[in-house]
Amino acid sequence: MSAPQIISIDAMGGDHAPEIVVKGVAFARIRYPKTKFLLFGDEARLAPLVAAEAKLSDCVTIRHAPDIITGDAKPSQALRQGRNSSMWKAIEAVKLGEASGVVSAGNTGALMAMSKIMMRTLSGIDRPAICSLFPTRVGETVVLDLGANAVCDARNLVEFAIMGECFARALLGMERPSIGLLNIGSEDFKGTETLRKAAQMLRDSPLELDFQGFIEGDDIAKGTVDVCVTDGFTGNVALKTAEGTAKLFTEFLKAAIKSSWLAMFGMIFARPALSRMIARTDPRRYNGALFVGLNGVVVKSHGGTDAVGFANAVGVAVDMIARDLNTKIGEELERMNAAAATSAQATTA
Amino acid sequence: MSAPQIISIDAMGGDHAPEIVVKGVAFARIRYPKTKFLLFGDEARLAPLVAAEAKLSDCVTIRHAPDIITGDAKPSQALRQGRNSSMWKAIEAVKLGEASGVVSAGNTGALMAMSKIMMRTLSGIDRPAICSLFPTRVGETVVLDLGANAVCDARNLVEFAIMGECFARALLGMERPSIGLLNIGSEDFKGTETLRKAAQMLRDSPLELDFQGFIEGDDIAKGTVDVCVTDGFTGNVALKTAEGTAKLFTEFLKAAIKSSWLAMFGMIFARPALSRMIARTDPRRYNGALFVGLNGVVVKSHGGTDAVGFANAVGVAVDMIARDLNTKIGEELERMNAAAATSAQATTA
Numbered sequence: 001m002s003a004p005q006i007i008s009i010d011a012m013g014g015d016h017a018p019e020i021v022v023k024g025v026a027f028a029r030i031r032y033p034k035t036k037f038l039l040f041g042d043e044a045r046l047a048p049l050v051a052a053e054a055k056l057s058d059c060v061t062i063r064h065a066p067d068i069i070t071g072d073a074k075p076s077q078a079l080r081q082g083r084n085s086s087m088w089k090a091i092e093a094v095k096l097g098e099a100s101g102v103v104s105a106g107n108t109g110a111l112m113a114m115s116k117i118m119m120r121t122l123s124g125i126d127r128p129a130i131c132s133l134f135p136t137r138v139g140e141t142v143v144l145d146l147g148a149n150a151v152c153d154a155r156n157l158v159e160f161a162i163m164g165e166c167f168a169r170a171l172l173g174m175e176r177p178s179i180g181l182l183n184i185g186s187e188d189f190k191g192t193e194t195l196r197k198a199a200q201m202l203r204d205s206p207l208e209l210d211f212q213g214f215i216e217g218d219d220i221a222k223g224t225v226d227v228c229v230t231d232g233f234t235g236n237v238a239l240k241t242a243e244g245t246a247k248l249f250t251e252f253l254k255a256a257i258k259s260s261w262l263a264m265f266g267m268i269f270a271r272p273a274l275s276r277m278i279a280r281t282d283p284r285r286y287n288g289a290l291f292v293g294l295n296g297v298v299v300k301s302h303g304g305t306d307a308v309g310f311a312n313a314v315g316v317a318v319d320m321i322a323r324d325l326n327t328k329i330g331e332e333l334e335r336m337n338a339a340a341a342t343s344a345q346a347t348t349a
Numbered sequence: 350m351s352a353p354q355i356i357s358i359d360a361m362g363g364d365h366a367p368e369i370v371v372k373g374v375a376f377a378r379i380r381y382p383k384t385k386f387l388l389f390g391d392e393a394r395l396a397p398l399v400a401a402e403a404k405l406s407d408c409v410t411i412r413h414a415p416d417i418i419t420g421d422a423k424p425s426q427a428l429r430q431g432r433n434s435s436m437w438k439a440i441e442a443v444k445l446g447e448a449s450g451v452v453s454a455g456n457t458g459a460l461m462a463m464s465k466i467m468m469r470t471l472s473g474i475d476r477p478a479i480c481s482l483f484p485t486r487v488g489e490t491v492v493l494d495l496g497a498n499a500v501c502d503a504r505n506l507v508e509f510a511i512m513g514e515c516f517a518r519a520l521l522g523m524e525r526p527s528i529g530l531l532n533i534g535s536e537d538f539k540g541t542e543t544l545r546k547a548a549q550m551l552r553d554s555p556l557e558l559d560f561q562g563f564i565e566g567d568d569i570a571k572g573t574v575d576v577c578v579t580d581g582f583t584g585n586v587a588l589k590t591a592e593g594t595a596k597l598f599t600e601f602l603k604a605a606i607k608s609s610w611l612a613m614f615g616m617i618f619a620r621p622a623l624s625r626m627i628a629r630t631d632p633r634r635y636n637g638a639l640f641v642g643l644n645g646v647v648v649k650s651h652g653g654t655d656a657v658g659f660a661n662a663v664g665v666a667v668d669m670i671a672r673d674l675n676t677k678i679g680e681e682l683e684r685m686n687a688a689a690a691t692s693a694q695a696t697t698a
Contacts, residue, residue: 151541236566263618
């Protein structure tokens with residue numbers, strides 16, 4: 001990594017765009033002073049926002065894109081009508097080699113559909129997945145798929161396992177991450193036929209993955225494994241249920257403190273420690289899900305995040321580009337194919 | 350409700366049986382002084398435990414059952430070999446009319462399989478479901494299925510909606526509970542074909558249910574709807590992910606307080622308020638999942654719960670019997686069938 005990175009930004013995606021996007025880029029700029037940004041969107045709206053952030057003057061280029069993909073647009077509709085959208089143009093910049101990765105807080109389905117069309121999937125990967133980190137008792141766990149594929153077959157799940165393992169090694173620096181398949185029981189006979197088949201394939205894999213078998217929903221927070229593999233439907237429900245529960249807990253905590261004068265007095269002393277605790281599970285800290293399995297880095301920010309959260313999503317993109325995740329996934333797949341070929345040769349010999 | 354209820358207890362099921370089961374029955378006895386209990390299990394182990402609890406002397410009858418269904422037994426195996434088990438005998442007591450409902454902390458799959466065989470499903474119900482309450486920002490939400498059916502079709506989901514609605518009316522006293530289908534987005538095109546079909550059936554239902562469409566994982570904790578309907582795979586993952594997140598949060602909270610002397614000092618004042626908050630999300634409070642859709646009341650306690658949790662599971666059984674949930678579900682299904690017949694007549698006329 002010597003040349004400065006260029007990150008392409010869909011400045012019009014998300015609930016509070018483009019304001020929080022520009023502010024988020026300004027925050028990211030502080031953390032990554034060598035990174036440059038291409039901002040795609042309505043130039044008339046973006047120019048004054050960028051001008052107001054002094055630190056963006058030398059690192060941001062605005063590129064006009066007149067259209068916006070709305071949050072409720074179907075992916076197929078976005079593909080047909082979105083060629084002049086900020087989202088399309090931002091992804092296209094990566095395809096054209098003008099940027100190394102793209103960040104958007106816009107419509108997830110549209111972002112995935114456009115990314116697939118423009119970047120194509122990595123050779124050997126059937127379907128890209130959405131991948132992110134969950135906080136756990138012992139650190140962080142990689143979870144995928146978080147919503148790209150509502151229905152998956154066993155082979156998809158095996159590919160997710162390989163990509164998740166590479167992600168854990170690249171982002172968390174783990175030597176040999178352990179892998180679990182999310183199920184409704186740890187016994188071999190539990191769950192669906194697809195899960196049992198995927199488990200068998202992972203056990204038999206020539207990659208010699210550290211596959212720990214089935215795990216359950218509470219194993220995510222326990223940190224039982226480093227990589228939790230699931231289909232996009234289950235993963236999305238698990239992600240949002242965890243977010244909802246964490247928010248509920250924070251609200252209950254605040255309400256409990258406000259309910260008593262004595263508690264409010266005690267909080268004068270306990271606040272700094274509790275703030276650290278709340279920061280530890282702050283969803284903004286975990287903002288920025290990576291689309292793995294594409295020929296390029298695409299990061300999806302939560303649509304409702306603020307500038308701090310958006311800056312974290314930019315950070316995920318910067319990290320993934322710097323650590324060259326896609327090359328690593330490609331090497332892993334090649335290694336698997338070679339091992340499979342050798343084992344086939346041995347069988348026929 | 351004038352005759353005293355008799356509850357049948359599988360005294361050998363669960364991680365800490367029979368000790369916590371007997372203690373749990375003793376706690377339940379205080380809350381429900383008119384209820385009688387039949388305890389099934391190893392008489393030699395149960396007799397001294399029951400004798401040690403003075404308040405159980407006039408309300409408990411021990412019935413010997415030599416075998417135990419282990420936690421890892423397959424349902425099919427439990428059915429073949431479990432006829433002398435405490436679980437089988439406890440369910441059989443309901444079938445024979447000796448008890449009005451059964452509570453077990455044992456193997457969920459075996460409990461469901463045995464209950465189905467002995468009690469049969471309610472007329473008009475294809476598959477029973479596991480149903481429980483989740484704490485929410487505004488109260489409580491009924492969620493089902495929590496794990497009985499890993500794969501469901503649209504009709505199963507519609508039946509779950511009807512049963513969940515009756516459960517909300519019976520247990521929470523709601524007039525017209527709102528219903529949501531758990532999905533990975535609220536837009537009509539999101540999710541699986543099965544979910545889209547179930548949504549259409551619920552919209553078209555002659556029961557005029559208050560169907561609110563699709564909801565997402567975070568809507569459970571928000572309390573967006575009164576009844577959240579999902580397949581048993583997704584529901585089980587959501588339940589355990591929520592439990593895991595709540596536990597993680599509590600641990601982070603405790604660790605934060607212990608990390609600083611100042612916080613520990615502040616806690617002297619804030620502890621009562623925080624304890625109330627933790628009690629509000631105490632999983633023991635939500636222990637006791639009902640198997641809905643059977644000709645009888647079957648309540649599953651968490652296998653790892655303590656005596657307080659087990660007593661709460663007994664409470665769910667007592668409530669369901671007192672409020673005659675199954676009769677209400679039967680009436681609702683009859684009303685639906687009648688409405689369907691009328692509408693069919695109108696169409697052919």
